Amino acid sequence: MALVGNLRDFALADFLYLIDRGYKTGSLQLNRQSDEAMLYFDKGKLLYAARSQRSERLGEMLVRTGKVTPQQVAHAVQLQENDSGHALGVLLIEQGYIARDELQRHIQMQIEETVYGLFGWPDGEFCFNAGTKLDKDDVQSLVPLGVENLIMEGVRRVDEWGRIKDHIANTDMLPRFVDQPHEKAKSINLTPDEWRVFARINGKDSIKEIISRTGLSEFDVSRIIYGFIAAGLVEVTRPRPANAPAPTTRAGAAAVAAGIPKRSLVSRIINRIRGM
Amino acid sequence: MQTVKMVISGAVNAGKTQFIRAISEIEVVSTERKATDDTKDIKKETTVAMDFGRISVGDDLVLHLFGTPGQKRFDFMWEILSEGMLGLIVLVDSTRPETFRETNRIIDFFTAYRDAPYVIAANKQDHENAWSPDELRLALRLNSDVKILPCVATERETVKNVLLELLYVIMQRSTEE
Incomplete structure (x- = not known):
């Protein structure tokens, strides 16, 4: 069974509280106009978040913070196109362009920023499917994030x-x-x-x-x-x-x-x- | 003849009328008319005054069940209805999170001014996508000592169970002879 509703009536902060205190595992899909986001949770912690209208991609973030060069990203993208089975981050590590810890830290920042951005949605349909697990092959990092600080930071942006x-x-x-x-x-x-x-x-x-x-x-x-x-x-x-x-x-x-x-x-x- | 009163409250379309109908031994007195405000999108007929049901307990005692009006413009009735009540049942439509805010407002009203014993009936548990009682506890931010009971207001047994659970809460607060 899914929990469905609208963020207009039940805010994202309230939903994250429910997931945290209920130790929920599952996926939360959010839709607003043409934008869509998908969040995955494991026992109340956030594993992953992605948004269709992402403001900054991982490669762009890494270049902006000076961790890799544009040329290194371009090379990894080229490798990715030739071998679509690997994620960009994995290829950057394999090529020795970035350390795993550094990459994970940036992915975490990207996930957090994705969630913070969702606090700005005044409305939007949500659908939480309990038990749905993340396909681990789809992501480059699985560092569970506590929800309480996400709530506090998200609310700061309200x-x-x-x-x-x-x-x-x-x-x-x-x-x-x-x-x-x-x-x-x-x-x-x-x-x-x-x-x-x-x-x-x-x-x-x-x-x-x-x-x-x-x-x-x-x-x-x-x-x-x-x-x-x-x-x-x-x-x-x-x-x-x-x-x-x-x-x-x-x-x-x-x-x-x-x-x-x-x-x-x-x-x-x-x-x-x-x-x- | 002694009469005691229980109040059944909840947001519009939470199932108050059905709840009372399921357990009352008399035909429930409801004043319903065509909805003319925001309720019209939810149900064609909605309670604009109140529901009244009755359960006789022997020859000298009768339990009255009052359903509160759902719409905000009838809030003034809550205070009148809650005077002298034995306890309160707050029905929540488990399938409609858009009513949780209103449910909290109702709980706040009754608990702030009456401090009456109450339980939450998580209605429509037979529906797909119903939020479970545990999920409702988190959504409504209710403490663990507040009973949240699964309910299907059209099924007498679950309605009986809700009433009994409320009576057990009342019993804990009752006095010795």
Whole structure:
């Protein structure tokens, strides 16, 4: 079975969170207008990403960063045309033009940039096929990438309020750390501004108060907190009315408003339903 | 005669009416009319007031089931319906991720102001491409202590199971005699 939907309704950050926390293996196909992307995951980690309208090819990137010369790339391409069974990177290594580690680092950068670019899609159909595995012959490197930093970096590039408003309705909301932060959250890399916001999250101060204390803009603070939410570090709750009962987790704990029912009453209803 | 109330909520077309119909011992009272707003693309008839069902529990106790209106313009009804409720079932259409955001809004509303016991019913699990309860937990960002139950609202047994699971949650919070 496939998970299908549209990024307009379920953002890429949310989907990556699902893949990460669900330790999903499979392929995620994304389509928007004439553009298409394919991402492969193994146990919640990103293995590979490719996009049809790629801005920069591997050979171009290697030349731009000075790792190979245009002539070396041209030679490898020529060899590739004569022997289509090999990928460009493999041929560059075989010819001694680049070290394997260096090539892998660039492929990883290319994969990351591909994913970051997808965060800019305001919409697009997605289809996740669980269990689909990558054909290893198709790629030159299989370095599994943790998704949480991809989310954080991808969210840094979000420049529209709409996506943020999905999670943060207004600045009166209270951010707080989730009860059980994921173990992998420890490896998330934060910028100085993100740390400034992070350090002021205490479950009591609203986003508005954090904006005031950090001096950052409303958009920047909201975007940063959205990134924390997307990465599973933080959740936001609505401020409670002054006469409301003491705060509890979202799961709720006390049946305060309804009046706590007696056990015998609940037991009677249970028996009735069971007998239906 | 004592009456207690459970509320069945969820986004438009989540299956609230079917859910109540599957378990109510009376013909469900629904006020439906032709949809005139954004729901018209989803279903031809949609609930614009509420659904009401009933299960009698002996001669002196009756359980009322209220389905909330799906459309946002009827949000004001939620507060009225939720007063004094025993518990809440939030139905989610497992095949339509575009409704997850609205589902979260509903959960936030009821839990923020009522803090009532609730469970999530992952409806339409018989459909192809239905998101599993585990996937819905991640998509809706729900803690592990929130029950997410597979459901097919047209099948009485799964509806019974959802109601029972909610009652077990309520039982944990109930008082001794």
